[in-house]
Amino acid sequence: MxxxxxxxxxxxxxxxxxxxxxxxxxxxxxxxxxxxxxxxxxxxxxxxxxxxxxxxxxxxxxxxxxxxxxxxxxxxxxxxxxxxxxxxxxxxxxxxxxxxxxxxxxxxxxxxxxxxxxxxGAIAMTEPGAGSDVLSMTTSAVRQGDEYVLNGSKTFITNAPVADVFLVYARTSKDAGPRGLSQFIIDRGTPGFTIGEPLKKMGGRGSPTAEIFFRDCRVPAANLVKGENEALGILLGGLDVERAVGGALGVGMTQAALDKSIEYAKQRQQFGQPIIMFEMVAEKIANMSMELEAARLLTYKAAVLCDQGVRCSAEASHAKLFASEACMRATSEAVQILGGYGYMQEYEVERMMRDAKLGTIGGGTSEIQRLIIAREVVKRTM
Ligand SMILES: Cc1cc2nc3c(=O)[nH]c(=O)nc-3n(C[C@H](O)[C@H](O)[C@H](O)COP(=O)(O)OP(=O)(O)OC[C@H]3O[C@@H](n4cnc5c(N)ncnc54)[C@H](O)[C@@H]3O)c2cc1C
Incomplete structure (x- = not known):
């Protein structure tokens, strides 16, 4: 290896x-x-x-x-x-x-x-009533001649306030459940397509998020991606890559939290010595470093499997789940190591801790990642 x-x-x-x-x-x-x-x-x-x-x-x-x-x-x-x-x-x-x-x-x-x-670009799957259970989405797309007419809304759409091109999932067959979904390319400015005001968030505030709405929005049939009712394959086919790269986001933030912690702990003096000399502070650094290494290895392994064309839902979810939860722990510990200064906006780690939280929610929550992993590893024993 x-x-x-x-x-x-x-x-x-x-x-x-x-x-x-x-x-x-x-x-x-x-x-x-x-x-x-x-x-x-x-x-x-x-x-x-x-x-x-x-x-x-x-x-x-x-x-x-x-x-x-x-x-x-x-x-x-x-x-x-x-x-x-x-x-x-x-x-x-x-x-x-x-x-x-x-x-x-x-x-x-x-x-x-x-x-x-x-x-x-942006991607729009989540709806007010369909989050973790995203395949139950109800935004509809009905074919009329050379066009599809979309009605419904999506929420929590990253980049929506600034994006020009939206990949939108919609229901083209009422009775086919997850197999009744299609993906469309929708341009900003298409009549009947509107974008809400940016949502106010805990973190990730430099990345704008909004609701989007479709009201008799007519889209050329040429904007249908693949075929009608083929979005399930698109969605499932992309998840491994998305989760591997999602893991990388957690790895980057964890590294930043560790770097800030070490830098501060080396120079902050209490009881006549740098706080890094206290074993309880050093232990936090050691744990952050260990979890960072594990998150990075899980992420790179999932990425390599994707590059080899191997389906790897469990490995991609391992990466996303572990990296995002390790990141949450690391940013929280970074605030602890910086003490009162860590709680202040000026020292950045408070922002990192707020930013880190999204990793356990967006792109499939931690609970959903655990369900996927459990299902997949049990399946591999059959
Ligand atoms: C900042 C931000 C950006 C986002 N960007 C996008 C985007 O660009 N495009 C997009 O389509 N979506 C986006 N999302 C949506 C995101 O993917 C969803 O928020 C996420 O999938 C969870 O859905 P939900 O918020 O409706 O929570 P819910 O599904 O309502 O979940 C609520 C809680 O219930 C738990 N839960 C639900 N089902 C189960 C179950 N079966 N077993 C155990 N626990 C369960 C969840 O884990 C969670 O803890 C974004 C979200 C945020 C916050």
């Missing part, structure tokens, strides 16, 4: 790390404070090829692997969790999803702009 990265991956990791520390990290506190989407950062990420990380070169992307995407996401997340969240939704849940499932015509029309950052 070889744990080393290729020279190309090391070079990309180095490039993104430098970019994230120079361009993204300095804005992290501001975008959180002002609930402001860092559009200038996304323009620069587009120029560097980060936004089309898994989009094939023929459609304007850089055609990299899931593992390389995880390395990038980790660096972005280290610098700013909000930016990383919007990045995940744009580059993976929208652009990569379309690269995997779109027709050649759809890919030619949308992917070059998504890869360059000329357009921003």
């Amino acid at each position: 070889d744990f080393s990265l290729t020279q190309e991956q090391i070079d990309i990791q180095d490039m993104v790390r430098k970019f994230a520390r120079k361009e993204i990290a300095p804005l992290a506190a501001e975008v959180d404070r002002e609930s402001r989407f860092p559009s200038e950062t996304f323009a620069k990420m587009g120029e560097l090829g980060l936004l089309g990380v898994m989009v094939p070169e023929e459609y304007g992307g850089v055609g990299q692997t899931v593992l390389t995407c995880c390395l990038m996401a980790e660096e972005i997340s280290w610098a700013c969790a909000s930016t990383a969240l919007s990045y995940l939704d744009h580059a993976v849940l929208c652009a990569h999803n379309l690269a995997c499932n779109g027709s050649d015509e759809q890919k030619r029309k949308y992917l070059p702009d998504l890869a360059s950052g000329a357009k921003l």
